[in-house]
Amino acid sequence: MKKFLLFILKMSLVLVVMAIALDFGFTTIYKHSKNRGKIDYVFNSTARNYDVVILGSSRANNHFVSELFEKQGLKTFNYGMSGGHLFEASLLLKLMIERKYEIKNVILEADLNLSNTHQAEGISAKYLPYLHSSKIVRKHFENEKDFNELYYIPFYRYLKYETKIGFRETFFTAIQKKSRLLENGGYYSLGKTKGNMKNNIVNLNPLPHNTYYQEIKGLCKAHNIRFIAIMTPMCENVTGMNYFDKVHKAYPEIHNYENAVVENRYFSSCGHLNDVGARLFSSIILNDFFKNQK
Template sequence: MVKKEYKLSLIKLGKFLLIFLIVDFGLGIVSKQLFFSQETGKYARSIQAVKNTNAQVLIFGSSHAHRHYVPEVFEKNLNKTTYNAGAEGQQLLYHLAMQQMIVKRVKPEIIILNIDEDFLYYSKEAYDRLSDLHPYYSDYRQELRPILGLESKLVDVKLFFNAYQTNSTIMHVLRYFASPQLDYLGYRPLFGKIEKHSSIINETNKEQDLDDNFVNALYQFIATAIDNDIKLVFVTSPRLNQVDDVNNVSFNKIKNIAKEKEIPLINYFNHKEFTNKLELFHDPSHLNDTGARLFSRDVALKIVK
């Protein structure tokens, strides 16, 4: 009697797991279809970069890349097709993952990586925001597993379920279906200018620690570019206020790595053409469209030289 009940329990459990996997498979197909059909919003831009663009010049970085690099201006001055793959709030691990996925399909001629001075400091948010890469896991397991594995050792278990890979993206899909978010080859301009401000120096937090994973990611980003014969350029974006880049451990490490690997670094921190120029900034950290076009032209001309 006990064996019979045990057998029935196993059969019921097996049926439940089978139904669960069928539902997960079905939900996964629907959610993936919704995800990869997006036409506007941050995921649509990442899809364009990973799956579609054949641009000769690709731009990577956080909001300073997304808001400061105007592809139209680069195309005019470099005579090369350009796409802005910058993503707000994302840091080196994300950019490395994007680069790894993209070069599997296409090899751009030039990659511009916009450098934030704190790129190598530990950041919990940098790990948390890697969830934006989950929908790509099925197609790019080899490229993403080492990176997402830094976020969670159970990455294969979590992302085994198809529905889980896109469960955090559905509201985003619906939001931008109802209210499209326009961009121009990945660039989203900011308009308006600052009327007044207090001139201060953005000082470095000297108590922060470097994250070895971020340091290794930068080395790997460089290595991937070199291995694929892609010209790589580091650029820092202007800020309204002066930046204390001399005492910044993270930025000094980045400069040393760039020098070691012979990567050009174009530094716009404390650039006289931008610092304290209110008419060029939307907020103290981000250029407005006028400033972005001036900056993009200057960077493009430096690359030409």
């Protein structure tokens, strides 16, 4: 029995040492990555200068064409992340400010995600390799229910989110395999493909005080960044469009563009513009907010 317990103890010790070693190895790889995605592109960067930074979910990523802003002489990058929430957008802006980015304007896609303060696990997982090396990342996650496991158990975060930051992604990061996420100034075109052209948002309600929206707004004010919050278009077949009226009532400073582009021919799915629609919408935003800028 004594030998068995000793064996268990030794095996446990070996597993702990292996977990620590793997954690260190994976983390080191991510700390040297700059071209796999938008999070590492910011985290491992130094000061950048932008006239326009775009934040939000896929409804930012697919709706704001960076190229059109650039043609107007506005240095622009679309940091919208498909599947992301305001939780991730706020943290990304915090990291930009920590890295001394000079930003003149932030465009925030703020509409459907005002209804929650949840993290989007598929996106937030991309921040976890930096949990121990960044005070800002740690503080942003410390109120999440699984924080203690993620922070204190070595290699646990890589196992839990294996599909996002596990072996395959770590391998591609190690060999510096580029992804498409950083192409076209961060804008991702949906082309002419067609998805679901119906949507029901009847049960969706904006929170009266969305913590992460307020964080982004406050960060912009504190750092003299012009804050432009925008509701972006949805197709004609949406049930519950009074959601946008609720947003306007709760957040009157958010500009309502949900009906700036409405015809279905401009949409790839009910909540996402195709490339033609995105170019039309971006031109409207440029005319309304940047007409007199360089």
